[in-house]
Amino acid sequence: MVSYKNINKLTININLYLFYIIFTIIFVLNSKIDYMKYITHKPTLRDIRIWIALSVLIIFPFLIGNYLEPNSPILIVTIFLIVGFFIFNLIIRKSLSFTNYFTSKYNLLTSKIRSEKTFDISKELMFEKIIEVIKDSKFKLIEADKDRFELLAITPISFTSWGENLYISFETRGNETIMKFCSSTLFQIYSWGKNEKNLTDLLNEIENSLTI
Amino acid sequence: MAIVVNLDVMLAKRKMKLKELSEKVGVSTVNLSILKQGKVKAIRFSTLNSICLALDCQPGDILEFVE
Numbered sequence: 001m002v003s004y005k006n007i008n009k010l011t012i013n014i015n016l017y018l019f020y021i022i023f024t025i026i027f028v029l030n031s032k033i034d035y036m037k038y039i040t041h042k043p044t045l046r047d048i049r050i051w052i053a054l055s056v057l058i059i060f061p062f063l064i065g066n067y068l069e070p071n072s073p074i075l076i077v078t079i080f081l082i083v084g085f086f087i088f089n090l091i092i093r094k095s096l097s098f099t100n101y102f103t104s105k106y107n108l109l110t111s112k113i114r115s116e117k118t119f120d121i122s123k124e125l126m127f128e129k130i131i132e133v134i135k136d137s138k139f140k141l142i143e144a145d146k147d148r149f150e151l152l153a154i155t156p157i158s159f160t161s162w163g164e165n166l167y168i169s170f171e172t173r174g175n176e177t178i179m180k181f182c183s184s185t186l187f188q189i190y191s192w193g194k195n196e197k198n199l200t201d202l203l204n205e206i207e208n209s210l211t212i
Numbered sequence: 213m214a215i216v217v218n219l220d221v222m223l224a225k226r227k228m229k230l231k232e233l234s235e236k237v238g239v240s241t242v243n244l245s246i247l248k249q250g251k252v253k254a255i256r257f258s259t260l261n262s263i264c265l266a267l268d269c270q271p272g273d274i275l276e277f278v279e
Contacts (some may be wrong), residue, residue, distance in 0.1 A: 121251045128242045210253040212243045 086187050096143045096152045099167050102184040111188055113195045115181040123170045126177045133209050137202055162187045164195055216276045217250040222267050236266040
């Protein structure tokens, strides 16, 4: 005879699975990946990251639903680790000292978008110009290192976003200044295209600001 | 570029600093510096108007076409 407790647990599991299946379908459809290309091409780091995310999405609820009790120490430790990781990222995000941590290609837990822009304006002038543009944009300037020519701007956490860190570095090549942008999510394996949009908007704002 | 910006010449003639012009025109010193170097993409008529007003000059005194 099936007990009331088991039926209840089964309902919770079905609900949990339905939620994750729908979420995974939306994730896959939104990822805009040409899955057929893997037959002929090697997957990139970005693809591997998405696969890890998908695996976690599928395996994690399966483990919770089948093997772990709600008060299991493994579950509690896992939740503490996830929350701890989030808080750790939240604390260190507002410092240029942790640029390498967020922008490293080996940090698979944050999604990154890189871009380069070249202007025939001096590095010093361009540095000041970008600070001006950031102040008028949706980004918030956090740190500006005039000695190393590095900038850190962030978008705050909201209901629709976990927030992102934007690192800008300046290099001189001949008479030109090369600006390297790296937009990194704070706590997100996949950014759903929001990082790209915010960075593209900022690049457009920089271009438009050259009309005075 | 064929269009040469003579803003620095006009500033010297009027014995005016870039910062002073920036305050009068309402354009940041960074933007005026970029304009002075001729690196801007475009200049608005309103900005040109304000610069001419502040420097008491004609647009031709600031912008010059050189072949």
